[in-house]
Amino acid sequence: MGFFDKLFGKKEKESLDQGLQKTKEGFLSKISKAIAGKSTIDASVLDNLEEALINADVGIDTTLQIIERIEERVKKEKYVGTSELNHLLKDEIQNVLQDADETYKNFEIPADKKPYVILVVGVNGVGKTTTIGKLAYNYTKAGYSVLLGAADTFRAAAVDQLTIWSERVGVPIVKQAMGSDPGAVAFDAVQSAVAKGVDIVMIDTAGRLHNKTHLMDELSKIKRVIQKVIPNAPHEVMLVLDGSTGQNAVEQAKQFIVATEVSAITITKLDGTAKGGVVLAIANQFKIPVKFIGVGEQINDLLVFDKKEFVDSLFTLQDA
Template sequence: MGLFDFFSKEKKDTLDKGLLKTKETVFSKITRAIAGKSKIDDEVLDNLEEILITSDVGVETTLNIIKRIEKRAASDKYVNAQELNSILREEIAVLLTENNSDDAEGFYVPTTEKPYVIMVVGVNGVGKTTTIGKLAYQFKKAGKSVYLGAADTFRAAAVEQLVVWGERVGVPVIKQKMGADPASVAYDAVSSAIANNADVVIIDTAGRLHNKVGLMNELTKIKNVMKKVAINAPNEVLLVLDGSTGQNAFEQAKQFTLATEVTAMAITKLDGTAKGGVVIGISDQFKIPVKYIGLGEGIEDLQVFQKKEFVDSLFGGDK
């Protein structure tokens, strides 16, 4: 089991509230799509395809879902809005299970290997530093000692924001002067964590524009320098994406997975958008675990992504 993966009623309520805009939009569109219909026909399927694509599920994933619905339609001919939501919920849950065999769990930190190093990547503005702060809070709450590394040395605001989070959570932040070599900061952070027997190190990196290959190469340099003091570092490369950007999040995921070895994803800002379907498409298309979703500004509003609970919240709640 991973850390922080217990799904409480409070977390379910937060998930329901965070996905409300997406749910209301999808529900209203589905209701209109089947108005006056008594069975799933070509028109319903065409409308459903459009609904899923405009909810940023993605074309490939949408077509896969439609094929599954077509098969169900052969036996489940009569349908209303509630029944269609139930079918969608079931088929999407199965699809996600097939492509990502188990529910993602929070990062597992082994007691035999210290420190566990997480390098966090993503473009500016996606909520990367905030995600780091919330992760640090959850690790500390779980009894782990945490160090943060401010390797985004190109923006004073990025370092300052990480320092604020460090003070808020009560964990040390390793930093250098502005313009310093980011790999040097990462090296210092891992070295300090080793010297103090810390459990976890989370490294913030610059919000690199995903179309600049030279800047991406620097991520490789950071990784290689950290390996000089911790052979398995980084243990995880977490890509943070802004769910509210819809298809742009797909493009960022594509470019980052080509440029560096991403092992996990966190999708943020789902509470302020009707584009929550992007989680389904990204989880399906990239076969990289979406481990966390951001559902608000609060320190507790970063949740482990649980597929069943997510789909239930999105397509009709209790069953």
């Protein structure tokens, strides 16, 4: 699939660098302040570094883990100057992130799972429906056929928005009237995908969190009806989180992980926030792969998450 032979080309790198700009500005300025006038990494440098990480919404637990690892390395090595701090920090940030699954890097799906069923979950307003549209675009570019299921039937806007995306990307959609049974929509979508020989079916779900028991019951029901058509589906449960909400995104993740078996995470809206460090907090705390990140409003601004590229970009400020 030549379109994705080079995961991070020039355009992808530019999108990532621009998308993380607000996070980098605050983060790198605080690191510079932490080492100002210092020749070695001492307690005050580490204290300031800890503050910089927490302010970037890396989270207390992940921050302490990174700081402790840096302390250990400083103790082991006879001399570590502040000039080496960025290198140490980049290493330890990468170490708290999981290695990426090579398969999804090229937007590939397992050959033995067709249709490949992705259940997309997340609260209202996080960019869930937009993420589905952008994923559909990427999968079609990779050569797959895609079908969308509009199972968020409690909001007319959700169905309308997904319909617009289906038309924009040029993929079919299965939908019913507002207030219809979400399970029935999911069942029809999967059944239609099987009948038409579609490669991938993505199902949007309602994003209500006011009652976790109800949410769990609803998602469980959707899974059961899907499995009447494909016994081992869904093959992936994708949780979409809004990176601009910082630690609130971590709390949302906790609730959805309790409600359903989340297997992958997409973090959106990183371009509009200085809290991009929340990616590290989420990836480290839940040990669930962050597969995609949203760094802008354009259709190409949903990127595969690559921990090395992410960390490299975090430490590279663009010229104004």
